[in-house]
Amino acid sequence: MKKRLLVIGLDCAAPALVFDRVAELPNLKKLMDAGIHGKLRSCDPPITIPAWMVMATGRDPGQLGLYGFRHRRGYEYNKMWIANSTAVKEKTVWDYLGEQGRESVLVSVPPSYPPKPVRGKLISCFITPSSEQAYTYPAELRQEIEERFGPFRFDVTFRTEDRSQVLSEIYQMTENHFEVIGYLLQDKNWSLFWFVEIGVDRVHHAFWKFMDRDHHLYEPGNPYETVIPDYYRFLDEKIGQLLEKVDDRTAVLVVSDHGAKRMKGAFCVNDWLIEQGDLVVTEPPQRGESVDKLKIDWTRTRAWGWGGYYARIFLNVEGREPQGIIRPEDYEAARDELAERLRAIRGPRGEEWKTVVIKPQEHYPELNGEYPDLMVYFDDLYWRSAGTLGYGTMYLEENDTGPDDAVHDYEGIYILYDPKKKGGREQDANILDIAPTILRLLEGPEVPGLRGKVIE
Amino acid sequence: MEKEFTPVSIPTSLYKKIEEKIKGTEFSSVSSYVTKVLRESLSKNEENKEVFSAEEEEKIKERLKALGYID
Numbered sequence: 001m002k003k004r005l006l007v008i009g010l011d012c013a014a015p016a017l018v019f020d021r022v023a024e025l026p027n028l029k030k031l032m033d034a035g036i037h038g039k040l041r042s043c044d045p046p047i048t049i050p051a052w053m054v055m056a057t058g059r060d061p062g063q064l065g066l067y068g069f070r071h072r073r074g075y076e077y078n079k080m081w082i083a084n085s086t087a088v089k090e091k092t093v094w095d096y097l098g099e100q101g102r103e104s105v106l107v108s109v110p111p112s113y114p115p116k117p118v119r120g121k122l123i124s125c126f127i128t129p130s131s132e133q134a135y136t137y138p139a140e141l142r143q144e145i146e147e148r149f150g151p152f153r154f155d156v157t158f159r160t161e162d163r164s165q166v167l168s169e170i171y172q173m174t175e176n177h178f179e180v181i182g183y184l185l186q187d188k189n190w191s192l193f194w195f196v197e198i199g200v201d202r203v204h205h206a207f208w209k210f211m212d213r214d215h216h217l218y219e220p221g222n223p224y225e226t227v228i229p230d231y232y233r234f235l236d237e238k239i240g241q242l243l244e245k246v247d248d249r250t251a252v253l254v255v256s257d258h259g260a261k262r263m264k265g266a267f268c269v270n271d272w273l274i275e276q277g278d279l280v281v282t283e284p285p286q287r288g289e290s291v292d293k294l295k296i297d298w299t300r301t302r303a304w305g306w307g308g309y310y311a312r313i314f315l316n317v318e319g320r321e322p323q324g325i326i327r328p329e330d331y332e333a334a335r336d337e338l339a340e341r342l343r344a345i346r347g348p349r350g351e352e353w354k355t356v357v358i359k360p361q362e363h364y365p366e367l368n369g370e371y372p373d374l375m376v377y378f379d380d381l382y383w384r385s386a387g388t389l390g391y392g393t394m395y396l397e398e399n400d401t402g403p404d405d406a407v408h409d410y411e412g413i414y415i416l417y418d419p420k421k422k423g424g425r426e427q428d429a430n431i432l433d434i435a436p437t438i439l440r441l442l443e444g445p446e447v448p449g450l451r452g453k454v455i456e
Numbered sequence: 457m458e459k460e461f462t463p464v465s466i467p468t469s470l471y472k473k474i475e476e477k478i479k480g481t482e483f484s485s486v487s488s489y490v491t492k493v494l495r496e497s498l499s500k501n502e503e504n505k506e507v508f509s510a511e512e513e514e515k516i517k518e519r520l521k522a523l524g525y526i527d
Contacts, residue, residue, distance in 0.1 A: 047525070069525040070517075074495045082516055084507045114507055127520075129512040158522045205524060290527070299484070307527035319461070319487025328461040328487070361458045373460075387527040404524050 002102075002191065003420075004250045005442055008239060009109065009196035010413075011048055012204050013256035015039050017232055018413050024233055027240035028415060031252055035417035036455060038428040042258040044358060045310045045375060046408045049083045049127075051257035051431060052110050052196060056092040058435030058450040062360065064090055065369020068308060069127075072370045075320050078292055084127060085111050087369075093438045094118055094192055096445050105184050107177070107195035108154075121188055123180070126155040126198050149179050156202055163224060166206045170231070174199040178238045185245050191442055196257075203231045204260040208405035215262040215405060216397065248419055251441055255434065256412030263407040266386040266396040267345070267378045269305035269313070270294070274389070276341065278303040285390030288400065294389070298323035303338060303373075307387030307400065309408045312372035313338070335359065335373055342376055348395040353379035381407050416455055429455050466490070 019037070022029045031037075043054045043061050050066035053059075061067055066083055073079035081087075088111070094104035098119030106112065106122045113124035115137040122137040123145070131151035136142040145152060153176045156169035174197060181195050209215040210224035243252065270291050273279035280300040291304060298316060302325060306312040315338070317331055318324040326334050339357040347353055358375040360367055378385060384407050386400035398404065414429060418441065432452030439447060440454045474486045483489040508516060520526045 049525075069520050074499065075491065082508060082513060082520070086507055127516060129508065129515055155519070155523075158519075202523075298482075308525055317461075318485050320491055322482050322488055322492060323484050324488060325484065331460055361460060367458055384524070399524055400527055 002443055003418075003441060004190065004246070005192050005438060006185070006242070006246055006250055006252050007192070007194040007438070008242070008252065008254045009052065009194065010200045010235070010254065010256045011052075011110075011196055011198045012201035012258060012260050012408070013254075013413050014204070014259040014261070014409060015411055015413050017228065018415075021229060021232065024229065025236040027236045027243060028254060031254060031415045031417040033424055035252075035415055035421075035423040036425045036427055037413070037415040038426050039259075039411040040255065040414040040434075041428070041430045042408075042410055042412055043431050044363060045377075046258035046381070046410050046412075047309055048110050048198075048201065048257055053088050053090075053092070054431050055255070055257065055434040056094070056109065056194075057088070057090040058093075058432055058447065058452050059090045060364055060366075060432065060451070062364025062367045062371070064088065065371075067312070067360075067369070067371055067375070068310075070306075072314070074370070075322070077296075077298065077322065082127070083111050084113055085116050085124070086114065087111070091447075093435050093442075093444065094120070094194070096439060096447060097191055097442060100444065102191040102442070102444075103189050104192040104194065105188050105190045107181055107184065108198065109194055109196050110198075120190060120192075121184065123152060124154075125196065128154045130154075145180055145183075148183060149176060152176065152180065155198065158202065158206070163206060166202070167224075167227060170199045170202050170206075171234070174235070174238070178242070182242060182245060185242060192438070197235070199231070200235070200256070201260075203228055204406045205404050208260065208262055210405075212262045212405075216264065217405070251419060252415075252417040253434075253438070254413070254415040256414075257431070259409035259411045259413070260406045261382065261409040263384060263399070263405055264379065264382040265348070265384075266307070266398065266400050267311075267383045268386045268389050268391060268394045268396065268400070269307065269311045269376070269378075270387060270389045271391070271394045272345065273303055273305060275394075278338065287390045287392075288388050289390045291387045291389065299325065302326055302334065305376075305385065305387060306372070307385045309381065309384050311374075311376040311378065311385030313342070313374040313376060315373045339374055342374070345378070347379065347383075348393075353383070355379055356381075381409060383407075414455070421456075427455070429453075464490075 050061040103120035108125040110125040113128040124135040153173040207227040209217040211228045280297040283295040317326045356377040360371040388400045437455045
């Protein structure tokens, strides 16, 4: 009989919180002791969308044409689209297995709304507008789930100062997910079972400053100091319960899409571009104004930016943007010059930053979709990019869109337990390695063109 | 490295017509106009990206902002 694989996706799980505290996590420790584990280098950008699909397809964000949660619609200034399942055109590991007649159960692997047909079952992810929408494949699965466990909880209400409320919602959501997963695990046929728990990411963003003594807003003796490690212990217990439900021919992969670290602040990239003369406005920005609402003089603007865990910078190029002013023949030089200035940005106290600037055309072997002209990780991702502006300072202590304590980090984790292999090894890997590893483990087809290596 | 721009040849008479057409409009060059028109024409054949209704899109944007993914 062929092997089965259970993929336990922990969105944002960080090496320091799993490997350095594994003594408190007996179920993960068992898998580590008997398997291979290590840091997993995420893709660029290291963000939930596209990272889970990079894992599932073995293709990088350039090939997928997915660079985050939103993209420009063509080269219009103000039109955008939100990433969703239909944007993923490459085949996933479950598509390949499906072609061999093998079934998969997928729960909340982003982006999976709207629910796409799969050989097996699917519940969509946190970009689902609400549980009022059709969110399963097949459609009847929804009723089956709701009759037993109530409406599926896609996410929690975020950016509220009421941390106790957020915490209680995170626990309720994760409980709900594990009930549903436990049921599907035993009731359905599958060769591949893949779920993603988003609660890990949410607990990091809402509680990091309470735990991390190096965080600029850390307060000793605060009541939420142990929230994050407590949540990991809770997850470990839930994972232990799932493992009791699978047989001894089931391999297990615990994996995260990216890591996390403390946020040092948010940098208002558009204020900086105004100061530098790259972005020209006809009216000064209101406090907290979004770049989409900003009154921009496009006939004099050379560049503008978007916020998020990384900055996307767009150049206003003649022949490409409606009112472009940079001549195509000057594009490369203008971009290099701007990249140089971005790299030279210093922190609020004049401290040096390790800012990373990526040119998509050079970074990705293949380039599809609506990529930005530059991708910027301010101070090695410690400073997020604020797209809003007009605060009177370019350096914000907090996220511009509400309280947030954590940013993403390049390295997530993986633990691979294969019942047929000896383990106990540590070996770092790359996110591109996950798809070929899954296909090899499940004796799926050899897929040409996958750059990742099988983890073994 | 893939180049961001590449030239295309079109008849000079067409070029002149476009030049006339875009005078006084937001288009700063013939290339701007041609790029926009071609993109529109091609996107009609592409799969529709309108997965969310306008109301849903607003709601999701707000949520993604609150989650820190976009702003």
